[in-house]
Amino acid sequence: METVKNTALVTGANSGIGFAICAELAKRGYPLLMISNENEKLKEAASNLSAEYGIKAIPFCIDLAKIDSAQEILIYCQVNNITVEILVNNAGIFFFKDVCDTTLEKSRLMLNLHINTPFTLTQIFAKQMITEKRSGYILNMASISSRMMVPYIALYSSTKSFLRCFSRAMRNEVFDKGVSITTISPGAVATNLYNLPARYMKLGIFLGIIIKPARLASLAVKKMFKRKAEYIPGGFINNLFIFIVNILSEKSIRKIKRKIDSKIKS
Numbered sequence: 001m002e003t004v005k006n007t008a009l010v011t012g013a014n015s016g017i018g019f020a021i022c023a024e025l026a027k028r029g030y031p032l033l034m035i036s037n038e039n040e041k042l043k044e045a046a047s048n049l050s051a052e053y054g055i056k057a058i059p060f061c062i063d064l065a066k067i068d069s070a071q072e073i074l075i076y077c078q079v080n081n082i083t084v085e086i087l088v089n090n091a092g093i094f095f096f097k098d099v100c101d102t103t104l105e106k107s108r109l110m111l112n113l114h115i116n117t118p119f120t121l122t123q124i125f126a127k128q129m130i131t132e133k134r135s136g137y138i139l140n141m142a143s144i145s146s147r148m149m150v151p152y153i154a155l156y157s158s159t160k161s162f163l164r165c166f167s168r169a170m171r172n173e174v175f176d177k178g179v180s181i182t183t184i185s186p187g188a189v190a191t192n193l194y195n196l197p198a199r200y201m202k203l204g205i206f207l208g209i210i211i212k213p214a215r216l217a218s219l220a221v222k223k224m225f226k227r228k229a230e231y232i233p234g235g236f237i238n239n240l241f242i243f244i245v246n247i248l249s250e251k252s253i254r255k256i257k258r259k260i261d262s263k264i265k266s
Contacts, residue, residue, distance in 0.1 A: 004056060004082045009033040011064055012091030014042040017189060020217035021088055026053040033082055037063045064091050065112045070120035087125045088139045089118035096152045107155060114159035119166060126179050134178035139224045140167040142185045144238050148245045151257045171229060180227040184220045187238040189213060
């Protein structure tokens with residue numbers, strides 16, 4: 001069986017940021033292992049990239065919210081002689097809701113998708129990169145919300161906070177062994193993740209508050225190859241937003257929440 005060397009493994013690969021990162025890496029000639037739980041869309045995305053860039057793009061459909069999904073991916077790579085040089089943990093979900101109003105099933109889905117699976121993938125593939133050739137890149141997609149303690153996104157921001165802190169800490173364990181872990185912490189991205197009306201999406205892009213996936217992917221891949229520790233796209237605007245949110249008193253945050261709750265109910 002042919003060995004597929006120097007492969008880029010990307011999760012959430014069939015659309016949005018994940019697909020844009022796949023395209024960016026395909027431009028650079030990297031074979032792809034594209035992972036998602038949407039089989040038909042994934043096959044189509046892999047076929048399109050393979051045809052456009054002349055690279056090998058392998059679709060592997062799996063539910064990354066399953067507790068043992070990372071081990072299944074490792075086994076798939078071993079059985080198919082796929083050597084991973086780049087790991088991109090991008091898959092994620094988003095919802096805007098109080099924790100007490102969120103079902104346990106949906107909460108566990110986010111916890112597995114944002115914490116368990118990227119943690120395990122990072123652990124097992126970093127170890128493999130070190131053992132096999134002391135070289136490799138890992139790109140973990142966090143969020144500027146990882147620095148914000150605000151209502152409605154408590155679960156989302158805390159899981160992204162874990163991923164960010166874990167990535168920054170583990171980076172110092174593996175960097176001298178040849179493996180670089182880069183954390184990307186974007187603000188709003190022009191994908192369907194947030195279910196924003198089209199007019200607000202266009203306005204956000206125009207104002208520079210929302211970044212397009214292709215632009216984010218280009219910046220993220222460049223920072224990864226430069227072995228940067230962390231990058232916040234739209235630096236000034238997003239850093240200003242983080243600062244403003246974090247200087248608000250809890251009393252002010254609760255007041256804002258009451259107004260939002262009132263509008264939602266009405």
